[in-house]
Amino acid sequence: MADSSSSGTVSMPESSASSDGTLEANWRRTVDRSTKWPVIAFIASGTFWLLVGSVLAIIASLKFNMPDWLVQQGWLTFGRVRPAHLNTVIYGWISMTGVGVATWLWARLLKTRLRGQGLLLTSVGLWNVGMVIGTIGILAGYSRAIEWVEMPLLAFAFIVPAMAMVTAAFLLTLRERRVHHLFISVWYTGAAMLWGPFLVIAILLPIYSGVPESTANWWYAHNILGLWITPIALAAAYYLIPKVIGRPVYSYHLSYLGFWTLALFYNWAGAHHLVGGPVPQWTTTVSIVFSMMMIIPVVVVAVNHHLTVVGHFKKVIYSPTLRFVVFGAMSYTAVSLQGSFQSLRAWQEITHFTQYTIAHSHLGVYAFATMILFGATYYIMPRVMEWEWESPRLVSIHFWTTGLGIGIYITALFIGGVIQGLQLLDPDVAFLQIVEDLKPWFWVRSVGGTLMTIGHFVFAYLLYRIIMRQGAPQTGPTYFRPAPEDMFRSRNTESAPALDEQPGL
Amino acid sequence: MTRAFLIFMGAFAAILMSFTALALVPSLQLAAIEPTPGTTNYTFEERLGKQVYMREGCIYCHTQQVRPNGFGSDMDRGWGPRGSLPGDYVYDDTHQLGTMRTGPDLHDIASRQPSRDWQLAHLYQPRSVSPGSVMPAYPYLFEVKNEAEVRASEVTVPISGDYAPPEGQVVVATDEALALYEYLMTLEMQEVDDS
Ligand code: HEM
Numbered sequence: 001m002a003d004s005s006s007s008g009t010v011s012m013p014e015s016s017a018s019s020d021g022t023l024e025a026n027w028r029r030t031v032d033r034s035t036k037w038p039v040i041a042f043i044a045s046g047t048f049w050l051l052v053g054s055v056l057a058i059i060a061s062l063k064f065n066m067p068d069w070l071v072q073q074g075w076l077t078f079g080r081v082r083p084a085h086l087n088t089v090i091y092g093w094i095s096m097t098g099v100g101v102a103t104w105l106w107a108r109l110l111k112t113r114l115r116g117q118g119l120l121l122t123s124v125g126l127w128n129v130g131m132v133i134g135t136i137g138i139l140a141g142y143s144r145a146i147e148w149v150e151m152p153l154l155a156f157a158f159i160v161p162a163m164a165m166v167t168a169a170f171l172l173t174l175r176e177r178r179v180h181h182l183f184i185s186v187w188y189t190g191a192a193m194l195w196g197p198f199l200v201i202a203i204l205l206p207i208y209s210g211v212p213e214s215t216a217n218w219w220y221a222h223n224i225l226g227l228w229i230t231p232i233a234l235a236a237a238y239y240l241i242p243k244v245i246g247r248p249v250y251s252y253h254l255s256y257l258g259f260w261t262l263a264l265f266y267n268w269a270g271a272h273h274l275v276g277g278p279v280p281q282w283t284t285t286v287s288i289v290f291s292m293m294m295i296i297p298v299v300v301v302a303v304n305h306h307l308t309v310v311g312h313f314k315k316v317i318y319s320p321t322l323r324f325v326v327f328g329a330m331s332y333t334a335v336s337l338q339g340s341f342q343s344l345r346a347w348q349e350i351t352h353f354t355q356y357t358i359a360h361s362h363l364g365v366y367a368f369a370t371m372i373l374f375g376a377t378y379y380i381m382p383r384v385m386e387w388e389w390e391s392p393r394l395v396s397i398h399f400w401t402t403g404l405g406i407g408i409y410i411t412a413l414f415i416g417g418v419i420q421g422l423q424l425l426d427p428d429v430a431f432l433q434i435v436e437d438l439k440p441w442f443w444v445r446s447v448g449g450t451l452m453t454i455g456h457f458v459f460a461y462l463l464y465r466i467i468m469r470q471g472a473p474q475t476g477p478t479y480f481r482p483a484p485e486d487m488f489r490s491r492n493t494e495s496a497p498a499l500d501e502q503p504g505l
Numbered sequence: 506m507t508r509a510f511l512i513f514m515g516a517f518a519a520i521l522m523s524f525t526a527l528a529l530v531p532s533l534q535l536a537a538i539e540p541t542p543g544t545t546n547y548t549f550e551e552r553l554g555k556q557v558y559m560r561e562g563c564i565y566c567h568t569q570q571v572r573p574n575g576f577g578s579d580m581d582r583g584w585g586p587r588g589s590l591p592g593d594y595v596y597d598d599t600h601q602l603g604t605m606r607t608g609p610d611l612h613d614i615a616s617r618q619p620s621r622d623w624q625l626a627h628l629y630q631p632r633s634v635s636p637g638s639v640m641p642a643y644p645y646l647f648e649v650k651n652e653a654e655v656r657a658s659e660v661t662v663p664i665s666g667d668y669a670p671p672e673g674q675v676v677v678a679t680d681e682a683l684a685l686y687e688y689l690m691t692l693e694m695q696e697v698d699d700s
Contacts, residue, residue, distance in 0.1 A: 067631070067632070067639045067640060067642065071641055071643070072645060079560075079564070079566075082565050143559060145558075145562065146599060146600075174509060187512055191517075194513055198524075199520075203528075207529075209532070209600075210538065210597050210598075210600060211538070211591040214600045214602045216531070219523065219528050220528075260515075263516045264519050267522075268523050268527070276572045276573075278570055278588065278590050353605055357604065425578050427582045435607075435638060438607075438639075442639075
């Protein structure tokens with residue numbers, strides 16, 4: 001592809017910004033096009049696993065309401081459906097879609113054509129095979145029963161090489177970068193591409209057993225959230241919020257501080273899942289200290305995003321991307337601050353073994369990460385497909401079903417979980433009474449989950465339509481309602497100084 | 506090269522440190538953990554039972570870790586005579602500590618509920634012995650047979666009330682159900698002096 005991106009201007013972003021808008025738009029399009037097939041393949045696969053995971057989730061949830069439903073065979077017993085849910089949504093939906101989003105960001109921010117497309121496409125194939133084996137394996141009774149690593153080893157035999165190929169493709173592209181300065185999203189994405197595969201390989205080592213295995217287990221599970229899912233989602237938020245709003249990130253220095261504190265603190269925090277358990281005291285103490293220190297990166301990111309958005313908040317009325325991403329970014333602040341405080345012993349004593357924890361995890365993986373991935377997909381797909389989303393109304397339905405659904409879900413389980421925790425602390429409350437009192441909240445959860453799942457099917461339909469380039473051609477970007485003139489720069493004239501070519505990057 | 510290299514190597518070094526401290530070193534010191542009194546290696550059947558426990562995902566509703574006095578009410582609830590200790594798990598090559606208590610902690614279930622009839626009936630249909638429970642039934646770990654066909658070596662499970670099998674039939678435990686019971690009976694804690 002002899003393309004305009006090889007012209008000299010792009011390596012000096014500052015100068016290209018205002019001088020030659022068309023050139024700018026051209027190389028952008030070339031870079032976007034180079035990512036097309038890997039991005040489509042990863043996002044579409046991820047969305048497929050989202051649907052599988054949602055159906056499994058609904059089954060798992062309804063089983064609390066109807067414990068004698070689907071019990072004649074082992075396949076759909078709660079204790080298999082639940083890990084199948086977790087693994088499909090974490091390793092399928094979030095990881096694969098996350099890689100798709102990261103791939104696009106990576107090429108865009110390094111201002112170079114994506115390299116290693118073959119590696120990435122092979123990776124999608126292997127990854128999907130691994131997911132099929134893993135999901136069926138768990139349902140068929142081959143779960144390893146290690147939380148967050150339930151899929152049989154055979155599944156990881158496909159997924160680990162798949163992850164390594166992604167890292168390789170990213171390194172190949174990095175070598176060809178045409179920028180001097182690495183925007184913060186590059187830091188986050190690049191680091192995630194090292195952390196993710198390392199984590200998975202580390203936890204698969206056959207060296208753990210007994211109590212040490214449990215610390216390793218939670219070191220791993222928490223880091224998959226914090227050092228694989230979180231950095232990818234934050235990278236997308238850091239890019240998309242300023243991009244859609246049309247003003248640079250409030251402070252680059254803050255963003256570096258946020259990165260390093262995340263890198264240094266997060267990975268020590270995982271053992272807070274074992275507070276009060278039979279593990280050496282120092283491990284949980286360390287984890288509590290670092291969980292509290294996590295307040296720093298979280299507040300830094302929150303302040304940075306907030307001050308970027310401030311004064312432009314009403315744009316969420318129009319832009320689907322912005323609405324999903326801002327929802328996600330606000331949830332990040334909420335879930336992380338909550339996480340820090342709930343690592344404290346006094347808080348853990350109540351909430352640790354209860355449904356409250358499930359609410360917390362969905363606030364993280366759903367309200368934060370999943371919502372940002374939705375928003376990013378709304379931004380990216382039109383650019384790689386050169387086709388618009390079919391229906392703003394459906395996008396709006398997607399937003400409200402998922403937004404309300406997750407709101408209902410977590411509210412129900414926060415309340416139900418705290419009640420459960422307080423009752424557990426009181427030995428005079430019979431256990432079966434606690435179970436009884438949880439039942440209404442389980443029903444509410446099923447309602448919220450059903451709403452979310454409806455949203456997922458709407459999203460999948462929209463994705464299918466845009467990939468097939470179906471629906472009436474649209475002229476401009478999709479907004480929920482017609483946006484006022486020059487509120488957003490249109491994609492075709494994306495030439496004004498944008499975030500990733502700000503001077504001083 | 507340089508700038509990117511520094512950033513990414515720094516990030517990688519950060520995770521290596523916590524990996525070493527939280528995963529690697531504790532595992533290398535494994536041999537230093539002594540089994541607590543009463544903790545013995547699994548028999549073949551108990552191991553099979555543990556596999557059923559893992560396969561069916563009991564861990565998603567049951568912990569196997571008793572919190573010590575002063576942290577939660579586990580001991581007041583009669584879930585164990587002491588807090589759990591690392592020595593309780595030395596033979597668990599896959600730990601089942603768990604994080605969720607939709608059901609009670611099971612680390613000392615053998616002391617609390619040793620009855621085989623109760624345990625098997627509960628697995629066959631939890632609501633036959635614990636009305637209102639949300640624990641799944643595991644009918645596929647049992648067979649419902651004509652009374653006449655039951656062999657002497659087989660273990661029948663007494664079920665009465667709503668969940669009783671039709672007239673003339675009985676519930677018979679499979680080997681897996683019996684192994685699971687044997688595994689549950691390994692979950693027993695004994696007091697230790699210095700805890
Ligand atoms: C893509 C979105 C979703 C993601 C990423 C996700 C992720 C997770 C995770 C990580 C867990 C384990 C929590 C823990 O161990 O602390 C979990 C459990 C669960 N999730 Fe989801 N989830 C999603 C959507 C849903 C939906 C739509 C429902 C529908 C009701 C749902 C229902 C459940 C249930 C019932 C559990 C098990 C709770 C328990 O064991 O008590 N999830 N999910």
